[in-house]
Amino acid sequence: xxxxxxxxxxxxxxxxxxxxxxxxxITTSGQLALAADGAIPEGVQAQAELCFDHIxxxxxxxxxxxxxxLRFSAFVTRREDMAAYMAVRDARVAHLPxxxxxxxxxxxxxxxxxxxxxxxxxxxxx
Amino acid sequence: xxxxxxxxxxxxxxxxxxxxxxxxxITTSGQLALAADGAIPEGVQAQAELCFDHIxxxxxxxxxxxxxxLRFSAFVTRREDMAAYMAVRDARVAHLPxxxxxxxxxxxxxxxxxxxxxxxxxxxxx
Amino acid sequence: xxxxxxxxxxxxxxxxxxxxxxxxxITTSGQLALAADGAIPEGVQAQAELCFDHIxxxxxxxxxxxxxxLRFSAFVTRREDMAAYMAVRDARVAHLPxxxxxxxxxxxxxxxxxxxxxxxxxxxxx
Numbered sequence: 001x002x003x004x005x006x007x008x009x010x011x012x013x014x015x016x017x018x019x020x021x022x023x024x025x026i027t028t029s030g031q032l033a034l035a036a037d038g039a040i041p042e043g044v045q046a047q048a049e050l051c052f053d054h055i056x057x058x059x060x061x062x063x064x065x066x067x068x069x070l071r072f073s074a075f076v077t078r079r080e081d082m083a084a085y086m087a088v089r090d091a092r093v094a095h096l097p098x099x100x101x102x103x104x105x106x107x108x109x110x111x112x113x114x115x116x117x118x119x120x121x122x123x124x125x126x
Numbered sequence: 127x128x129x130x131x132x133x134x135x136x137x138x139x140x141x142x143x144x145x146x147x148x149x150x151x152i153t154t155s156g157q158l159a160l161a162a163d164g165a166i167p168e169g170v171q172a173q174a175e176l177c178f179d180h181i182x183x184x185x186x187x188x189x190x191x192x193x194x195x196l197r198f199s200a201f202v203t204r205r206e207d208m209a210a211y212m213a214v215r216d217a218r219v220a221h222l223p224x225x226x227x228x229x230x231x232x233x234x235x236x237x238x239x240x241x242x243x244x245x246x247x248x249x250x251x252x
Numbered sequence: 253x254x255x256x257x258x259x260x261x262x263x264x265x266x267x268x269x270x271x272x273x274x275x276x277x278i279t280t281s282g283q284l285a286l287a288a289d290g291a292i293p294e295g296v297q298a299q300a301e302l303c304f305d306h307i308x309x310x311x312x313x314x315x316x317x318x319x320x321x322l323r324f325s326a327f328v329t330r331r332e333d334m335a336a337y338m339a340v341r342d343a344r345v346a347h348l349p350x351x352x353x354x355x356x357x358x359x360x361x362x363x364x365x366x367x368x369x370x371x372x373x374x375x376x377x378x
C-alpha cells in the first residue's frame with residue numbers, strides 16, 4: 001500500500017493520505033477546493049476545477065490519470081451548483097475513450113462552510 | 127476498462143457511463159428512477175425498484191448480477207422513505223448466498239427534486 | 253465472496269452483511285453506533301469509537317486490520333461534530349505506516365435520529 005500525497009496539495013490537516021494505492025486500486029480522499037497556499041476559490045466552477053486538479057495530481061503519484069478512473073463521486077451543497085459541476089466534469093473527461101461512472105448528490109456541507117463541492121475518485125491501474 | 131451502458135436505460139445526460147468494469151471490478155453511477163421513456167415513477171418504492179432494475183441491467187453488461195455485488199450504497203431524502211427502500215432492497219437480495227454490504231443515509235437531494243432515492247453498487251467478478 | 257458478520261456486532265436488521273470480502277477486496281456496510289446489546293452511546297466521540305470498533309471487528313473476520321484500509325468514508329449530521337470525529341479517526345490510524353484516505357461530509361441523518369455519525373471502510377488484503 002502506497003500513500004499518494006502530492007506536493008501541489010496542501011498537507012493533510014489530519015491523519016489521512018490524499019490518496020492510497022494498493023494492488024493497482026486507487027482511492028482518493030474527498031477533495032475540496034483548498035489551494036496549496038490556503039486560498040479557497042469563489043464559486044462552484046472554480047472550486048470544482050481545483051478538486052479535479054487535486055485528483056489528477058493524486059492519481060499521477062500512482063502513475064495514473066483520468067483514463068483510469070472508474071467513478072467520480074461528487075457532492076454539492078446547492079441544487080443550483082449542479083450544472084456548473086457537471087460542466088467542469090464533462091470538460092475534464094469528454095475526450096476519454098471510456099467515460100468514468102459518476103455519482104452526484106446534494107449534501108449539507110463539508111469541513112468548512114466556504115466549500116461548495118467535494119469530489120472523490122476510485123481508479124484502477126490495469 | 128469497459129463502459130457499461132445498457133439500452134434499457136436512458137442515455138447518459140452528460141459525460142459519464144452508467145457503469146464501468148476494469149479487471150473484474152464494477153462500479154455503477156448513482157442510479158435514479160428515470161425510465162428510458164423519461165418517466166419518473168411516483169413514490170420511493172417504485173423508484174427504488176427502478177434503481178435496482180437499472181443496476182441489474184448495468185451489471186448484466188459485464189456478465190454480473192446481484193450475487194457479485196459487494197455493497198449497495200443508497201441515499202434517500204426523507205427518513206420516512208427508509209423502510210420502503212429497505213423492503214425493496216431486501217426483496218432483491220434475500221435469496222443470495224452472500225448478502226451484499228449496505229450503506230444508507232439521508233441526504234438533501236439529487237439531480238431533480240422529484241427523485242427520492244439514489245442507489246449505486248460496487249461489484250466484483252471472481 | 254465471503255460475508256463478514258462478527259458476533260460482537262448486533263445482527264443485521266435487514267438483508268445485508270456487515271462486510272463482504274471478494275478476491276481480497278473488503279467493503280463494510282456503513283457502521284452506526286449500535287452496541288450488541290442495543291445501546292446507543294451518547295455523543296459523537298463515543299459513537300465514532302464504536303463505529304471504528306465495529307469496522308475493526310468486520311475487517312478481522314477477513315484477516316485484515318486498519319493497515320489494510322484504503323479509505324474511511326464518514327458522515328456526520330452537524331458541523332460541530334466534525335472535530336471530535338476527526339480526533340477519534342486520527343487516534344485510530346496515526347500509528348500506521350500508510351494512512352488511509354478519508355472522506356468526510358455533513359448529511360441529514362441515518363436510520364435513527366439518535367445516530368450522529370456513520371463510517372464505512374474500503375480495504376484490500378495484499
